[in-house]
Structure formats: structure tokens, C-alpha cells
Amino acid sequence: MKIILAFLLFLGIALADDDHHYYKKDLTFLQLTDEQKEPVKQILKNYREQVREYKVYEHDLLKQKQSVFLSKNFDASKIERINKNLELKASIIEIDLLSSIHKILNNEQRKKFANYIDEWEIE
Numbered sequence: 001m002k003i004i005l006a007f008l009l010f011l012g013i014a015l016a017d018d019d020h021h022y023y024k025k026d027l028t029f030l031q032l033t034d035e036q037k038e039p040v041k042q043i044l045k046n047y048r049e050q051v052r053e054y055k056v057y058e059h060d061l062l063k064q065k066q067s068v069f070l071s072k073n074f075d076a077s078k079i080e081r082i083n084k085n086l087e088l089k090a091s092i093i094e095i096d097l098l099s100s101i102h103k104i105l106n107n108e109q110r111k112k113f114a115n116y117i118d119e120w121e122i123e
Contacts, residue, residue, distance in 0.1 A: 025119055030109045043100045050093045054122060061086050090122040 032040055061082050068078045097120055105113060 027113075030105065030112055032109075036104050039104050040101070043097065043104070046100075047093070047097045050096070051122060054089055054093060057089055058086060093122055094120060 027040065027044075064082055065079055068075055068082075098117070101113065102110065
């Protein structure tokens with residue numbers, strides 16, 4: 001039984017689609033050229049820094065939401081502003097990443113990347 005499972009696993013790997021990737025935010029399926037690798041590496045480094053800053057910002061805004069909720073009079077417009085600010089910051093980070101990546105990828109790579117674009121949304 002183990003031999004059959006091992007064979008099926010090997011067969012699955014051997015016949016796997018080259019465009020498939022197994023890890024979220026993995027770009028190996030793009031088969032970047034040597035000239036593309038360093039700029040993409042820098043873009044991803046910048047993206048990770050922006051996401052870290054976003055998480056701190058998100059935490060600060062959560063504290064503000066809690067304060068609004070705990071106040072005697074609930075102000076829905078304050079919560080709405082907080083949510084919009086958070087959405088705007090996430091959108092700016094995503095647009096910056098996509099714009100930077102778009103400049104580096106060729107048309108075929110863009111098509112492949114587009115299939116996984118949802119992985120780059122900030123949650």
C-alpha cells in the first residue's frame with residue numbers, strides 16, 4: 001500500500017502543472033529571469049515592510065474603535081472614518097505592489113500572476 005501511495009505522489013509531482021504553486025505569495029511559478037529577480041526581491045521586501053507598518057496602524061485603529069465603542073455616546077461616523085482609513089491604507093499598499101510588479105513582468109508572467117492576484121490583498 002505504501003508503495004502505491006508513494007508512486008501516486010511521485011506521479012502527481014511529475015505531471016504537475018508548471019504554473020501551479022504550492023505556497024501563498026510564492027512567485028517561483030513566474031520563472032523570473034536573473035534580471036528580474038533582484039528588483040522583485042526589493043519590491044517584496046518593501047511590501048513586507050509596508051504590511052508590518054499596516055499591522056501597527058491597524059492595531060492603533062482598533063484601539064480607537066474600542067474607545068469609540070466604550071464612550072457614553074456611540075458615534076458611527078467615527079467608526080466609519082476609521083474603517084475607511086484602514087481600507088485606504090491597504091489599498092495604497094496593494095496598488096504600490098501591483099504597479100511595481102507590473103513594470104517588471106512580461107505579458108506572459110502578468111497573465112500567470114493575475115491568476116493569484118487575490119493572494120496579495122491585505123487582510
